[in-house]
Every structure is written in structure tokens, then in C-alpha cells.
Amino acid sequence: MDNLVERFLRYVSFDTQSNGANEQCPSTEGQRVLAQQIESELRELGLSDVILDDNSYISARLPSNVDFDVPAIGFVAHMDTAPDASGKDVKPQVVDNYQGGKIVLGDSGEVLTPSQYPDLDKLHGQSLITTDGTTLLGADNKAGIAEIITAVAYLKANPQIQHGDICIGFTPDEEIGRGANLFDVERFGAKWAYTIDGGPVGELEYENFNAASAKVICHGVNVHPGTAKNKMVNAINMAAQFQLLMPSEETPECTEGYEGFYHLNSMTGAVAKAELSYIIRDFDRDGLESRKAFMQAQADKLNSQLTNGHVELEISDSYYNMREMVEPYPHIIDIAKQAMIDCDVEPNIKPIRGGTDGARLSFMGLPCPNIFTGGYNFHGIHEFVSIDGMKQAVKVIVKIAENTAKRPE
Known part of the structure; x- marks a missing residue:
């Protein structure tokens, strides 16, 4: 957990807005630069099969540490940020032990208020990371990237936690609807996966528009x-x-x-x-x-x-709605739901009023529901993320890996 916030703040410093007007993949050079940074970090962690392809898709694997059969599972997040607001020169600010009331966003004149964003009333005592009011933050989906890598690093450092193969993948251009276009499901190697691309703590989603x-x-x-x-x-x-x-x-x-x-x-x-x-x-x-x-x-x-x-x-x-591709495999949802309960997180199963890479991946043969990141107000200058929520996401990822190894295939 010590490196979670540091990772996240490092990733948001990269300008990775996607550009729907550019047909190349990735659609912006900043995504390629971040991908190279992430590849280097995964190699330093000692993960296996680290691949950064020509289109800036990244995949890697933490090998199983058990001598019995456990299905390989995956975790996926995207590197780009939305074109709706600038992602350049992000200046995050940390609000420790939030106690309510408005949050002033730098010198921009912008504020976060509970009257406009009632979720703030549920976050008293938590530490938040906000923008300075001039850019989006990038928690969508760099919080997911930081959480996945932190969870995998934790599993690697704690081999007493049993798990099967853990496959991780990071995609470009999700925000412009292309994140799954060139995703190599066969090479990825997982039986099912979870996108870590949701919002408030507890979100578990397997339906989308x-x-x-x-x-x-x-x-x-x-x-x-x-x-x-x-x-x-x-x-x-x-x-x-x-x-x-x-x-x-x-x-x-x-x-x-x-x-x-x-x-x-x-x-x-x-x-x-x-x-x-x-x-x-x-x-x-x-x-x-x-x-x-x-x-x-x-x-x-x-x-x-x-x-x-x-x-x-x-x-x-x-x-299309991933529900028809996920419902035939209820254990995928059950494992995630139980992992949240085990981590003292109340599951909030709800439809995604949007889409994720997981929707497309589910129709490509990789059932892939979505899990929370702890972020709020994505795609705009009022975006923020709860550090406490990010830590809970890491714990849930670890627990999913552990609980999968406890279930017969």
C-alpha cells in the first residue's frame, strides 16, 4: 500500500487524453509514453511475460504459486483519459482527513461542494485527491492501473497468499470506444477478468448500456x-x-x-x-x-x-450489454461479491450507465464485469478519488485472487 498513492500521482502526470479524430493506435503519443513507463515498472517487479506491443497494449502475468489447478484470472484497466476535459499538466491536491464542507480547487475559483456532489457527505474522515480545477484528474482509469499493479506487487511479496495465474492488461483509447479493438484475448490467457474501472467503493457491475x-x-x-x-x-x-x-x-x-x-x-x-x-x-x-x-x-x-x-x-x-455474456458464469460475480464482503465492503450491484472495455471483451470470449476504483465525477474538472477507496480496491483485487484459488474450477 505504501506505493499506491505514489504510483497514482506518477501516472496522472502523463498527458494521455485519447483523440477520436486520429485513427492510429494509440491515438495520442502520451499514451505510448505512459505505456513504456508501465512496462518498465512491471519488469522491475519481476512479472512474467511482460509484453508491450506496437499499439501500446500491455500484458503481464504473475505465475501461480500453487501446485493444483486454478483458473487464470485477469484484471484490466485503461491508460487514456477522456477528451471531455484537459489532461495536460494535472496538478493534484491531497485533502487529508476530509471533515465536510467545500473543497477549494487550487486557485481556479472552482470548488467541490456537498450540495452539488452529495457523495462527499459519505467520505468524512477519508483522504481525497482532487484536481486544481483546471484539468481532469485521471482517476478514470489511472487509479485502476495503480490499484492492479499494487495488488500484484503485494501478492508477489506475500507468497503465503495462494493464487493461480494472475493476468493483467492495460489498454489505450478506451474513452473513444477502441480499447478492446486490438486486445489479444488468447495471448492474455485468462478464463475471465475484471475491469477495475468503476466509481465509488462497492460498485460491482455486469450490465451496461x-x-x-x-x-x-x-x-x-x-x-x-x-x-x-x-x-x-x-x-x-x-x-x-x-x-x-x-x-x-x-x-x-x-x-x-x-x-x-x-x-x-x-x-x-x-x-x-x-x-x-x-x-x-x-x-x-x-x-x-x-x-x-x-x-x-x-x-x-x-x-x-x-x-x-x-x-x-x-x-x-x-x-452491447455484457449481461448476456456474463450471466452464464455466476461464479465470476459470486467471487467478486464475496471478496468485497471479506474486505468489509458492501457490494453495490448496479448497471453501468456507460461502457467499459469489459463490455467488448465479454463478447470477445473474456467475461469481464467491472469493479470500483474509489473515484468520482469522472471526465471533468471536479473529478476526485478517495485514497481510502483506492486501498479497499487493492484489498478486493487481492482477495479475488485468493478466493479463486479456494474454489474448484
Whole structure:
């Protein structure tokens, strides 16, 4: 545990934002630099089969220390941070023994308050790491990386704890939906795995959204505004009309639990052409198909009202709900749940209102539910992580390894 926070603070100093506009892997050079740092650390720890491939995927193995058959299990985290906020020059600040009230974030003028983030009221007496209010922190998912490596180092230093093969893997570009694209499941070698990519302590998730992305391209007609009557078709206005056709109550800010949504996450435009980018989410596969059909109906409706110009809709699926791939193997959840109970952590089994590498990996033959990191408010300048929560994540990882060795395959 002594090196846990030190590791985490070292990793967040690397600028590893992913970039969806770059088709290369990794999409940013900073991820490659961090991958090289992690590879060096894993070799120093003396792990086996340490591999850093050309696309900056990292894998390694802590060999079994028992003479009976134990299924190999894995732990996975991602190196990139979200494009939603800057990850450059992160200046973390440690708040020891938080006793409530607001937390001032550096000199930025930004604050964390319990009124806006009620989870703070549950963290009195804990030590927190926050941002300085100018960048995200990177706990998503560098906390997961630090926790996995710390747990493996602990297991290696304490051979009296019996375990089978422990496979670890770190991926690039998860935040832009590509983390599992080039993951070599066969080489990884685990029967199942856990992503360490969740939030508050106790989270255990094996359901996630079915996901698609949609692009609405509005093609207008540009004419000099002085002679535009009955000629100009303003693509920006077309885009605005399309958004007004979308259900205002089915957005991220209006939904929770198992409720799906449409999310307009970016828009660009000029008179001749405008584009709207959406993500579509639903826990039910049929629900996702219904949402896609609804968007197509709105595009058709708008096109029927236009005499010039037209609306084009492009939709592509991103990932699916891992539940159907994990539920046939209930022992995977049972082991994680019992490990939390053994570590005095109350399991909170809930759906992920998002996705992880584990969703894609589950459909690639590696069932892979998700476990907490102790982090909060991911993807923004108010992100923070509980040091106490990070320590509990390490203990749960160790206990999963230990409990797996106690169960017959």
C-alpha cells in the first residue's frame, strides 16, 4: 500500500487524453509514453511475460504459486483519459482527513461542494485527491492501473497468499470506444477478468448500456444573404429543427437507473452544412433498435418538409450489454461479491450507465464485469478519488485472487 498513492500521482502526470479524430493506435503519443513507463515498472517487479506491443497494449502475468489447478484470472484497466476535459499538466491536491464542507480547487475559483456532489457527505474522515480545477484528474482509469499493479506487487511479496495465474492488461483509447479493438484475448490467457474501472467503493457491475453513435448531416444551400429569399436553405436551422424533434426528457441529465437516452454531444455548422453528433444508449437491445428507428423517422420527417437541402443520418453500433455474456458464469460475480464482503465492503450491484472495455471483451470470449476504483465525477474538472477507496480496491483485487484459488474450477 505504501506505493499506491505514489504510483497514482506518477501516472496522472502523463498527458494521455485519447483523440477520436486520429485513427492510429494509440491515438495520442502520451499514451505510448505512459505505456513504456508501465512496462518498465512491471519488469522491475519481476512479472512474467511482460509484453508491450506496437499499439501500446500491455500484458503481464504473475505465475501461480500453487501446485493444483486454478483458473487464470485477469484484471484490466485503461491508460487514456477522456477528451471531455484537459489532461495536460494535472496538478493534484491531497485533502487529508476530509471533515465536510467545500473543497477549494487550487486557485481556479472552482470548488467541490456537498450540495452539488452529495457523495462527499459519505467520505468524512477519508483522504481525497482532487484536481486544481483546471484539468481532469485521471482517476478514470489511472487509479485502476495503480490499484492492479499494487495488488500484484503485494501478492508477489506475500507468497503465503495462494493464487493461480494472475493476468493483467492495460489498454489505450478506451474513452473513444477502441480499447478492446486490438486486445489479444488468447495471448492474455485468462478464463475471465475484471475491469477495475468503476466509481465509488462497492460498485460491482455486469450490465451496461447497449450503445450506438449517430451523426446527423444537414445539407443546406448557401446564397448571399442579400439575395437569399426562396433560395437559401440554412443547414444550421435544419440542425436546430432536428434537435427540437428529439425527446427533451430522454437525455442524460433527465435519466437514471435503467433509463436510456439520446445525447447530443457535439455540433458544428455553417449555412451550407451542419453536423450533429449523438450517442444513443439503452439497456435493452430492442430498445436500442427502437431509438435508432426513432431517429431515422425524425430525419425522414424533416426531409419530407424540405424542398431544397436534405438531412442524412449515419448510425453505427458501438457495444452491447455484457449481461448476456456474463450471466452464464455466476461464479465470476459470486467471487467478486464475496471478496468485497471479506474486505468489509458492501457490494453495490448496479448497471453501468456507460461502457467499459469489459463490455467488448465479454463478447470477445473474456467475461469481464467491472469493479470500483474509489473515484468520482469522472471526465471533468471536479473529478476526485478517495485514497481510502483506492486501498479497499487493492484489498478486493487481492482477495479475488485468493478466493479463486479456494474454489474448484
